[in-house]
Amino acid sequence: xxxxxxxxxxxxxxxxxxxxxxxxxxxxxxxxxxxxxxxxxxxxxxxxxxxxxxxxxxxxxxxxxxxxxxxxxxxxxxxxxxxxxxxxxxxxxxxxxxxxxxxxxxxxxxxxxxxxxxxxxxxxxxxxxxxxxxxxxxxxxxxxxxxxxxxxxxxxxxxxxxxxxxxxxxxxxxxxxxxxxxxxxxxxxxxxxxxxxxxxxxxxxxxxxxxxxxxxxxxxxxxxxxxxxxxxxxxxxxxxxxxxxxxxxxxxxxxxxxxxxxxxxxxxxxxxxxxxxxxxxxxxxxxxxxxxxxxxxxxxxxxxxxxxxxxxxxxxxxxxxxxxxxxxxxxxxxxxxxxxxxxxxxxxxx
Amino acid sequence: xxxxxxxxxxxxxxxxxxxxxxxxxxxxxxxxxxxxxxxxxxxxxxxxxxxxxxxxxxxxxxxxxxxxxxxxxxxxxxxxxxxxxxxxxxxxxxxxxxxxxxxxxxxxxxxxxxxxxxxxxxxxxxxxxxxxxxxxxxxxxxxxxxxxxxxxxxxxxxxxxxxxxxxxxxxxxxxxxxxxxxxxxxxxxxxxxxxxxxxxxxxxxxxxxxxxxxxxxxxxxxxxxxxxxxxxxxxxxxxxxxxxxxxxxxxxxxxxxxxxxxxxxxxxxxxxxxxxxxxxxxxxxxxxxxxxxxxxxxxxxxxxxxxxxxxxxxxxxxxxxxxxxxxxxxxxxxxxxxxxxxxxxxxxxx
Numbered sequence: 210x211x212x213x214x215x216x217x218x219x220x221x222x223x224x225x226x227x228x229x230x231x232x233x234x235x236x237x238x239x240x241x242x243x244x245x246x247x248x249x250x251x252x253x254x255x256x257x258x259x260x261x262x263x264x265x266x267x268x269x270x271x272x273x274x275x276x277x278x279x280x281x282x283x284x285x286x287x288x289x290x291x292x293x294x295x296x297x298x299x300x301x302x303x304x305x306x307x308x309x310x311x312x313x314x315x316x317x318x319x320x321x322x323x324x325x326x327x328x329x330x331x332x333x334x335x336x337x338x339x340x341x342x343x344x345x346x347x348x349x350x351x352x353x354x355x356x357x358x359x360x361x362x363x364x365x366x367x368x369x370x371x372x373x374x375x376x377x378x379x380x381x382x383x384x385x386x387x388x389x390x391x392x393x394x395x396x397x398x399x400x401x402x403x404x405x406x407x408x409x410x411x412x413x414x415x416x417x418x419x420x421x422x423x424x425x426x427x428x429x430x431x432x433x434x435x436x437x438x439x440x441x442x443x444x445x446x447x448x449x450x451x452x453x454x455x456x457x458x459x460x461x462x463x464x465x466x467x468x469x470x471x472x473x474x475x476x477x478x479x480x481x482x483x484x485x486x487x488x489x490x491x492x493x494x495x496x497x498x499x500x501x502x503x504x505x506x507x508x509x510x511x512x513x514x515x516x517x518x519x520x521x522x523x524x525x526x527x528x529x530x531x532x533x534x535x536x537x538x539x540x541x542x543x544x545x546x547x548x549x550x551x552x553x554x555x556x557x558x559x
Numbered sequence: 560x561x562x563x564x565x566x567x568x569x570x571x572x573x574x575x576x577x578x579x580x581x582x583x584x585x586x587x588x589x590x591x592x593x594x595x596x597x598x599x600x601x602x603x604x605x606x607x608x609x610x611x612x613x614x615x616x617x618x619x620x621x622x623x624x625x626x627x628x629x630x631x632x633x634x635x636x637x638x639x640x641x642x643x644x645x646x647x648x649x650x651x652x653x654x655x656x657x658x659x660x661x662x663x664x665x666x667x668x669x670x671x672x673x674x675x676x677x678x679x680x681x682x683x684x685x686x687x688x689x690x691x692x693x694x695x696x697x698x699x700x701x702x703x704x705x706x707x708x709x710x711x712x713x714x715x716x717x718x719x720x721x722x723x724x725x726x727x728x729x730x731x732x733x734x735x736x737x738x739x740x741x742x743x744x745x746x747x748x749x750x751x752x753x754x755x756x757x758x759x760x761x762x763x764x765x766x767x768x769x770x771x772x773x774x775x776x777x778x779x780x781x782x783x784x785x786x787x788x789x790x791x792x793x794x795x796x797x798x799x800x801x802x803x804x805x806x807x808x809x810x811x812x813x814x815x816x817x818x819x820x821x822x823x824x825x826x827x828x829x830x831x832x833x834x835x836x837x838x839x840x841x842x843x844x845x846x847x848x849x850x851x852x853x854x855x856x857x858x859x860x861x862x863x864x865x866x867x868x869x870x871x872x873x874x875x876x877x878x879x880x881x882x883x884x885x886x887x888x889x890x891x892x893x894x895x896x897x898x899x900x901x902x903x904x905x906x907x908x909x
Contacts, residue, residue: 361753366718367717367718367719368716368717368751368753368754369717371752372752372753401718402721403711403712403720403767404718404767404770405767405771405773405774407805408770408802408805409763409766409767409771412763412766412794412798413762413763413766413767416762416763417753417754417759420755420759421755421759423755423758424758440798440801441798443794444763444766444793444794447797447828447833448790448791448829448833449830449832449833450828450829450830450856450860450867451757451758451762451828451829451855451856451867453830454829454858454860454867454868455757455758455855455856458856458857478797478801479801480799480800482799482839482840483797483798483799483800483836485836486797486832490833505805506805507804508804508808510800510803511807517800517801517804518804
């Protein structure tokens with residue numbers, strides 16, 4: 210043991226859930242969006258939501274569960290399923306993103322110890338990426354956000370947009386590198402009756418993007434770009450042999466030597482065997498603790514008596530992980546992938 | 560131990576690979592298809608391929624590997640990626656399916672101990688299912704096929720066809736039940752640049768269909784319908800907690816009590832930890848040995864020195880499986896799911 214003593218390490222470890230959405234947002238936000246999409250031109254400043262309403266929506270939901278489960282801080286972003294990039298116009302998307310992101314900034318302002326803001330981007334099928342670059346810059350430089358969510362299928366489960374390795378995304382990647390913020394790759398809702406939102410589209414999105422990255426050369430052009438693939442990397446760790454084999458068949462490097470310099474997976478996998486596989490197949494340095502709480506699966510597993518999405522238990526329960534591994538998954542890796550988060554925490558002595 | 564003694568069991572165990580495609584088919588078949596899609600009206604009887612050509616294409620490929628790997632028999636179907644239901648007209652699809660299926664029948668006729676035929680179906684986006692019903696009946700009753708492959712996305716990775724629980728599929732399901740044959744759910748090629756064929760579309764197809772089945776009530780209407788979801792069930796076993804949780808949130812039964820009466824997964828998962836997860840999470844009775852050899856991943860894993868798709872090794876290596884479990888995965892389950900295969904084998908004293 211050459212590192213700090215366990216007691217010292219524990220003292221400085223802030224348990225970071227890298228994946229939370231504001232799913233408990235007051236309903237007035239949904240009403241505002243409905244009005245926007247109906248062409249009723251709601252107040253461009255967004256719905257009137259008081260600080261007390263924000264507090265109540267957080268305290269009874271995410272904050273309570275964060276505390277109950279033993280996490281300290283959540284990287285918090287607007288509801289992924291409501292980004293709805295396939296809905297409305299590009300201009301609608303710009304305004305909607307500002308409204309949603311501003312609300313996230315208010316959550317962080319009210320609960321700076323518990324939530325750190327991550328933004329949605331105003332993508333829109335076929336629209337240039339410029340609006341996303343602008344909104345990212347606004348959120349990071351003016352509001353102190355530490356990352357963004359980037360949708361690989363702005364067509365809502367019809368996959369009618371280019372791969373994420375397409376040059377049309379490059380201005381955004383340039384800005385991400387300049388600002389030193391990562392993106393979580395996260396689809397939004399499915400408008401496709403054949404493709405369930407959280408049960409198919411989310412997981413498929415993760416899987417599809419990983420394969421796009423194997424095919425492309427994105428990280429040659431952006432060696433410092435950092436992408437988090439959520440939901441445990443979709444199907445990828447379970448099929449790690451398939452992806453290694455496909456990559457090698459294509460003359461690519463071993464994934465551990467190539468893509469995993471730039472790609473991380475979260476732990477949004479809702480049972481112990483899944484987390485055991487994830488953490489045994491994927492190098493620990495590439496795994497970030499995440500729960501997506503309160504999100505896709507809200508119930509309690511009758512076999513364990515705990516919420517399916519209480520993923521901290523599974524990481525705690527992965528028997529072969531060392532304390533150092535857990536510290537990396539719960540805290541260290543996130544601070545490395547989100548340097549602006551690390552800077553915030555350091556500034557507060559955490 | 561109340562069953563037969565191990566020696567007796569081994570004697571009667573035929574190791575069945577439930578998932579093989581005729582990927583080594585003579586090139587004249589591809590040329591015929593090209594001509595068909597180009598409107599050149601090639602001979603409707605199909606390309607001239609001699610028995611010697613068929614023998615050579617099989618002996619040097621699938622048969623050699625089958626023997627080297629220690630399997631006995633493969634459920635053999637036309638190349639999945641070439642079904643191409645999104646290409647050409649519905650009439651093209653009918654003729655193409657007949658040509659492909661007739662070739663598969665010839666493979667079985669030449670190698671009856673090693674290959675048993677499974678058919679592709681002449682699906683076509685928006686076309687009625689009748690042609691599929693007819694081709695299934697022809698293949699099963701006239702040619703002795705034991706199952707079929709059914710494509711859940713005849714639009715080629717744009718997901719512009721109804722869910723598999725849609726009533727438009729019901730005439731096919733009725734015929735499958737009447738003939739007592741199962742379907743392997745298997746997409747074809749991707750014509751979507753954003754979605755890689757074997758690295759994304761295949762796995763997404765599996766995942767998407769499982770979620771459709773959770774949402775629907777298909778097996779209430781067809782309690783005897785049997786579906787195999789290939790590629791280890793896509794992302795499903797890795798995310799078993801998510802699917803259990805989503806099902807319970809929707810007021811459905813536990814998956815083990817519900818869907819797994821009608822759904823099986825194969826073992827096309829190309830590394831040991833994946834097979835360990837599959838066989839520990841999914842009841843052994845719901846797992847069928849499959850390799851998809853020669854298929855998606857053709858290379859040798861430099862870490863093991865064996866082909867990635869040599870899945871028999873992983874099933875052999877899953878330390879906690881009993882001999883009885885392995886006999887079920889390698890043989891017994893397939894004979895139960897494909898009763899016409901079982902009848903063929905019994906008729907030959909196997």
